[in-house]
Amino acid sequence: MPSMAATGPAEEEGLALPVDDGGGSSGGDHASFLSTFLLYIGAHELFSPQMWKAAMTEFVATALLVFCLTTSIVSCLKSNESDPKLLIPIAVFIILFLFLLVTFPLSGGFLSPIFAFIAALRGVITFTRAAVYILAQCLGSIIAFLLIKDAMSPDVAEKYSLGGCTIHGTGDTPGIGIATALVLEFACTFVVLYVGVTVVLDQKMSERLGLPMVCGMIAGSSAVAVFVSTTITGRAGYGGVGLNPARCLGPAVLRGGRLWEGHWVFWVGPFAACVAYYGFSVNLPTAPLVGAKGDIGILKMAGSCWRWRRRRRLEEKLGQNV
Structure with a gap:
């Protein structure tokens, strides 16, 4: 089945992009820009x-x-x-x-x-x-x-x-x-x-x-x-x-x-x-959701808080006895 994963038209056709040879010619720059533009819009597909x-x-x-x-x-x-x-x-x-x-x-x-x-x-x-x-x-x-x-x-x-x-x-x-x-x-x-x-x-x-x-x-x-x-x-x-x-x-x-x-x-x-x-x-997550680790469920969080509170009270009592 065809996929709509984003790929550039030049890459799909296996075509090389024009490379600026640094000649500095305005006519050459214009021709290079035009050929690059036509390549990116896929004008070659008309043939x-x-x-x-x-x-x-x-x-x-x-x-x-x-x-x-x-x-x-x-x-x-x-x-x-x-x-x-x-x-x-x-x-x-x-x-x-x-x-x-x-x-x-x-x-x-x-x-x-x-x-x-x-x-x-x-x-x-x-x-x-x-x-x-x-x-x-x-x-x-x-x-x-x-x-x-x-x-x-x-x-x-x-x-x-x-x-x-x-x-x-x-x-x-x-x-x-x-x-x-x-x-x-x-x-x-x-x-x-x-x-x-x-x-x-x-x-x-x-x-x-x-x-x-x-x-x-x-x-x-x-x-x-x-x-x-x-x-x-x-x-x-x-x-x-x-x-x-x-x-x-x-x-x-x-x-x-x-x-x-x-x-x-x-x-x-x-x-x-x-x-x-x-x-x-384009801003959608690229990786699937991964479940978080640790006691983050509401019941687990409540249980952890209750155990922590109980431990603190026990420590306070032991400290008073000492």
Whole structure:
């Protein structure tokens, strides 16, 4: 199973970094800086067939994932259940788990710009590969919503905004404020990163748990985030956290209108959470917790204090007798 342990792109490719020969030429310094910069962002991967194969995998997988997720969520909302929102997290978990399980060994199973971005920040993939992945994911989302738009009835598409990410409702569904939506995007994305990505970053833990368990943790944390965001606000006009900016982009491009209102929240919130999580993750303990030695348990501490006090009293009595 691929590991997200941080390694530099130059080291992964076995490439040598340019060395300054001390010539002092400004033109040479500029060329050296440019070549070093291109090397660090992984520009050489643009000529790698394997990278483009992985990007194609991300494109197809994201398109299928978005199609399945959106149609399933709309179906849950149209069901005759008294509270269909309880069905949505279950659908999200099952679908996301299956897609992660299949796609993870092929391209890394990013399927969302936030996972590609945090992987680039940690040095797991190059920024060039991350940019290509994000572009492929956005194109995959647009293709998926083209299919959904063609298959979905106009009334359903109008009622559910083509399954897009909404903040403001219409009429009697006012939605929520921009600030609240931004906080929810940041918090829920951070939860998913903390629960899922932290495990993937730990190579020993991820190998011990195995691929199915790791995929289950990522899918489970995403399902919990969706459930919390759709129930805590109590506003019908709010579609819940996006967690995947590419998924929010597709319907906004095809349908427009109010889907563009506050659309930036579904990008800024998750990407800000990635930056915050990066700062948090680089300061995580590198060694596992080791149990402390000595009488530090509350009962042991109380027993030690009682024995010490008893010994002191005995010594005082012996001193008085002498």
